[in-house]
Amino acid sequence: MSQKVKVAVLGASGYSGIELLRLLLRHPHATLVAVTSRTLAGKALSDEFPRFRQVGVSDTLTFTAPDVASLKQSGAEIAFLALPHGVSVEYAKPLLEAGIKVIDLSADFRLRSAEVYKEFYAHEHPAPELLDEAVYALPEIRAEEIKKARLIACPGCYPTSILLPLIPLLKAGLLAEDPLAVSSMSGASGAGRNASIPLLFCEVQNSLRSYSVPQHRHLSEVGQELSLAAGMPVKLSFVPHLVPVYAGICTTTFATPKEGVTVEQVEAVLKEAYADQPFIRLLGKNQSPDTKHVMGTNFVDIGWALDARAGRLILMSAEDNIGKGASSQAIQNMNLVCGFDPAAGLMSV
Structure with a gap:
C-alpha cells in the first residue's frame, strides 16, 4: 500500500x-x-x-x-x-x-x-x-x-466490550470453568438508522429494557472467541439492555476466579496484555468506567473488582458502540x- x-x-x-x-x-x-x-x-x-x-x-x-x-x-x-x-x-x-x-x-x-x-x-x-x-x-x-x-x-460492538477484559484472563488460566454472566447496556444507535417504533424517541426516553434474551446474535461470536482464548468451550449468559441515550456501551461481566487468584494477579495480567495498546485504558481496581469518557473516541476503559464475599470477579468496560x-x-x-x-x-x- x-x-x-x-x-x-x-x-x-x-x-x-x-x-x-x-x-x-x-x-x-x-x-x-x-x-x-x-x-x-x-x-x-x-x-x-x-x-x-x-x-x-x-x-x-x-x-x-x-x-x-x-x-x-x-x-x-x-x-x-x-x-x-x-x-x-x-x-x-x-x-x-x-x-x-x-x-x-x-x-x-x-x-x-x-x-x-x-x-x-x-x-x-x-x-x-x-x-x-x-x-x-x-x-x-x-x-x-x-x-x-x-x-x-x-x-460487533457488544463483543468488543466483553472480549477485551476477558481474553487475557482466560489465556492466563485465571478463571474457573463456571459459566460467565454478562450484562450490557447500549444506546439506541446500536439498532441502526432504520425507522422502528420501539426505537422512536417517545418509546426509548425514560425507559430501560432488556432484549434478545436468552440468545442475542452476538453471543455466537463471543462464545467463539472466548473458547479460542481458553482452549476449551466457554459458557456464558448474555443480557443486553437498551438505554435512553444515543450511543455508548457499558458492560459488566461476572466471572469465578480460580481458587487463590488475587485481584493483583488480575491487574498484572491485564497490564502485561495491554501495555503497548494505545486504545486500552486500564482504570484500576474498583474503578467503574463511564461512557461519557469514551464517546466519540476509539478508547475502551476497563476496571475490575474482586467480590470476596461472593467469590466473583467483576470486570467492567465502556466504549462508544459506533466508534470502537x-x-x-x-x-x-x-x-x-x-x-x-x-x-x-x-x-x-
Missing part, C-alpha cells in the same frame, strides 16, 4: 457509515474516492450531511449505487462495508476478485462455522468458502493476522493493513 490509500465506503448513510466518513475525511493517510448508498444515489455528500462541508473531498463526492466495476474504476484499494448483515456478503466476494481488500463491519464473516451462522442468523451462509480466510479483527488480539489479511471481519464498537475500530484495522501507525487519525478525544 502507498502512504495515501484510496478507500471506498459502501452503505455510507447509516450511523456506522457516517462515522466512517467523519474519520476518513480527516485521516492523514486515506483518500476517500467513493461513497455508496442505494437511497442517496445521485446526491452530493456535503448536501446530505452538511457537517462535512469543506472537509477534505466531501464537496466533490456524490453518492452512487454500489457497483463493483465502478468502485474498481475509482481506484479504491480498500472497501469498508457498512452494510446490513446478509448484504455485505453479496459484495465481499466480487470486491476481493477485483483486487480490493475488504473491511466488513457486519456479522457476515465473524463466525468460523457456517452451521453456527445458520443457527444464529436463520439462513445459510452465502459464501462459506470465505469463512476460513476471514480474520476476526480485534486489533489488540490479532494484529499480525490483520496485517496480512484481505478480508477483515470487524467485531464499529467504525473507529475498522479504521484501526485499516491502519494495520496498510502499515500505518495504528493510532493514525484516531487520537481525538
Whole structure:
C-alpha cells in the first residue's frame, strides 16, 4: 500500500457509515474516492450531511449505487462495508476478485462455522468458502493476522466490550470453568438508522429494557472467541439492555476466579496484555468506567473488582458502540493493513 490509500465506503448513510466518513475525511493517510448508498444515489455528500462541508473531498463526492466495476474504476484499494448483515456478503466476494481488500463491519464473516451462522442468523451462509480466510479483527488480539489479511471481519460492538477484559484472563488460566454472566447496556444507535417504533424517541426516553434474551446474535461470536482464548468451550449468559441515550456501551461481566487468584494477579495480567495498546485504558481496581469518557473516541476503559464475599470477579468496560464498537475500530484495522501507525487519525478525544 502507498502512504495515501484510496478507500471506498459502501452503505455510507447509516450511523456506522457516517462515522466512517467523519474519520476518513480527516485521516492523514486515506483518500476517500467513493461513497455508496442505494437511497442517496445521485446526491452530493456535503448536501446530505452538511457537517462535512469543506472537509477534505466531501464537496466533490456524490453518492452512487454500489457497483463493483465502478468502485474498481475509482481506484479504491480498500472497501469498508457498512452494510446490513446478509448484504455485505453479496459484495465481499466480487470486491476481493477485483483486487480490493475488504473491511466488513457486519456479522457476515465473524463466525468460523457456517452451521453456527445458520443457527444464529436463520439462513445459510452465502459464501462459506470465505469463512476460513476471514480474520476476526480485534486489533489488540490479532494484529499480525490483520496485517496480512484481505478480508477483515470487524467485531460487533457488544463483543468488543466483553472480549477485551476477558481474553487475557482466560489465556492466563485465571478463571474457573463456571459459566460467565454478562450484562450490557447500549444506546439506541446500536439498532441502526432504520425507522422502528420501539426505537422512536417517545418509546426509548425514560425507559430501560432488556432484549434478545436468552440468545442475542452476538453471543455466537463471543462464545467463539472466548473458547479460542481458553482452549476449551466457554459458557456464558448474555443480557443486553437498551438505554435512553444515543450511543455508548457499558458492560459488566461476572466471572469465578480460580481458587487463590488475587485481584493483583488480575491487574498484572491485564497490564502485561495491554501495555503497548494505545486504545486500552486500564482504570484500576474498583474503578467503574463511564461512557461519557469514551464517546466519540476509539478508547475502551476497563476496571475490575474482586467480590470476596461472593467469590466473583467483576470486570467492567465502556466504549462508544459506533466508534470502537464499529467504525473507529475498522479504521484501526485499516491502519494495520496498510502499515500505518495504528493510532493514525484516531487520537481525538
